[in-house]
Amino acid sequence: MNEHSLKKTLSKFNIGGLRYFDSLGSTNDEALAWATENARDLSIVIADEQTQGRGRLNRKWFTPKGSALAFSLILRPAAHTAMSPHLSRTVGLAALSIAESCRKLGLAPRIKWPNDILLNGKKMAGILTETVWSGDRVDSVVVGMGINVHSASVPPEEFLQFPATSIENELGKEAPAREQILYNIIESFIHWRERMGTDELIKAWEESLSFRGEQVQVKAGSENPIIGELLGLESDGSLRLRDANDKSIIVRFGDVSLRPTA
Ligand code: ADP
Numbered sequence: 001m002n003e004h005s006l007k008k009t010l011s012k013f014n015i016g017g018l019r020y021f022d023s024l025g026s027t028n029d030e031a032l033a034w035a036t037e038n039a040r041d042l043s044i045v046i047a048d049e050q051t052q053g054r055g056r057l058n059r060k061w062f063t064p065k066g067s068a069l070a071f072s073l074i075l076r077p078a079a080h081t082a083m084s085p086h087l088s089r090t091v092g093l094a095a096l097s098i099a100e101s102c103r104k105l106g107l108a109p110r111i112k113w114p115n116d117i118l119l120n121g122k123k124m125a126g127i128l129t130e131t132v133w134s135g136d137r138v139d140s141v142v143v144g145m146g147i148n149v150h151s152a153s154v155p156p157e158e159f160l161q162f163p164a165t166s167i168e169n170e171l172g173k174e175a176p177a178r179e180q181i182l183y184n185i186i187e188s189f190i191h192w193r194e195r196m197g198t199d200e201l202i203k204a205w206e207e208s209l210s211f212r213g214e215q216v217q218v219k220a221g222s223e224n225p226i227i228g229e230l231l232g233l234e235s236d237g238s239l240r241l242r243d244a245n246d247k248s249i250i251v252r253f254g255d256v257s258l259r260p261t262a
Contacts, residue, residue: 001046001048001066001177001178001179002020003018003020005179006018006020006046006179006182009179009180009182009183010044010182010183010186012183013042013186013187013190014042015042015043015044015186016039016040016041016042016043016044016074017039017040017043017044018043018044018046019034019043019044019045019046020046020047021045021046021047021048022047022048022049023047023048023049023050023051023065024045024047024049024050024051025050025051025052026050026052026053026054026144027045027046027047027050027053027070027071027072027144028054028072028128028130028142028144029052029054030045030047030072031043031045031072031073031074031142031144032130032132032142034074035074035132035139035140035142036132039074039076039140040074040076040079041074041075041076041079041080042073042074042075042190043073043074044071044072044073044074045071045072045074046069046070046071046072046182047063047070047071048065048066049063049064049065049066049070050063050070050146053070053146054128054144055126055128056115056128060159061126061128061146062153062155062159063146063153064152064153066150066152067148067149067150067151067152067153067166068146068147068148068149068150068153068166068178069145069146069147069149069178069181069182069185070144070145070146070147071144071145071182072142072143072144072145073142073143073145073189074140074141074142075090075140075141075142075143075193076139076140077138077140077141078137078139080193082193082194082195082196082197083193083196084138085197086196086197087131087138087141088236088237088238088253089196089201089202089205089236089237090129090141090143091114091115091127091129091143091237091253092111092114092201092202092205092233092237093189093192093193093196093201094127094129094143094145094189095111095114095115095116095117095127095205095208096111096188096192096201096204096205096208097185097186097188097189097192098117098125098127098145098147098185099111099117099208100184100185100188101181101184101185101188102117102119102124102167104184105167105171105175105176105181106171107119107167107170107171108120109124109208110208110209110210111205111208111209111210112210112211112258113209113210113233113239113258114237114239114253115127115128115129116162117147118210119165119167119170120165120170121163121210122162122163122164122165123148123160123162123163123164123165124147124148124164124165124166124167124170125145125146125147125148126145126146127143127144127145127146128143128144128146129141129142129143129144130142130144145185147167147181147185148164148165148166148167149166149167149168149175149178149181150166150167150168150175151166151168151169153166154166154169167181192204199235202233202235202237205233205237206232206233209230209232209233211230211258211260212230212231212232213229213230213231214229214230214260214261215227215228215229215230215260215261216228216229216230216241216258216259216260216261217258217259217260217261218239218241218251218257218258219257219259220251226241226243226249226251227243227244227261228241228242228243228244228249229241229242230258231248234250237253238250238251238252238253239251239258
């Protein structure tokens with residue numbers, strides 16, 4: 001993967017700009033900085049290696065050289081009318097795009113709400129969305145995606161709270177080139193962004209959720225976990241559960257972590 005191969009791969013799309021790095025602290029940090037310097041809508045920052053890759057709450061995201069996809073998209077909602085009223089759906093848009101790229105390879109991805117993609121119950125990708133505000137208006141949204149492609153991208157076990165895997169591990173054979181996977185993700189992302197306000201997006205996102213119909217627990221910070229059956233999504237992308245008293249509970253985004261109860 002290099003700047004030339006990426007430019008060629010992405011030439012079919014109307015991207016805003018591309019910044020490629022052999023090694024970078026965090027693609028989200030670079031994208032946030034570029035966003036404040038007026039990056040155009042759908043600009044991409046991509047790195048072959050991240051030395052300070054971030055998950056939520058500054059948890060570390062592991063991106064060793066040559067083995068993963070780590071990139072961040074800069075979105076300017078004001079330049080995209082289908083998107084601006086539906087920003088709470090952005091993480092679903094990203095998750096669905098990664099899931100569809102896996103399906104193209106014959107895999108069966110599941111979205112662990114809100115921001116992880118699983119293959120066979122193990123995490124193969126994570127999403128980190130961050131917002132740049134201008135007063136009370138959203139100036140830009142940065143969507144970072146980290147995708148484990150080759151086996152070497154899977155972190156050592158002691159690093160993890162949740163088991164991890166890669167596309168290659170689950171395919172049981174060599175994975176396609178990272179550029180090819182990136183192409184498929186961006187193609188899906190553009191397709192669904194045009195349909196950001198539709199019920200179709202919520203339906204496709206909901207159908208890809210993991211643990212649907214199962215008992216799960218959702219933990220937010222140090223509060224007691226919420227336990228219930230995972231029913232589906234609200235139209236803003238919040239999660240809907242049913243508790244033991246048949247009461248419906250809506251879980252909004254934030255630093256929540258979802259686990260099966262068993
Ligand atoms: P979660 O959604 O599980 O709360 P985050 O979105 O905050 O997690 O992502 C950071 C966590 O993901 C880290 O604490 C680590 O356990 C795990 N992790 C880091 N890098 C990878 C990777 N390449 N593949 C799978 N899991 C990872």
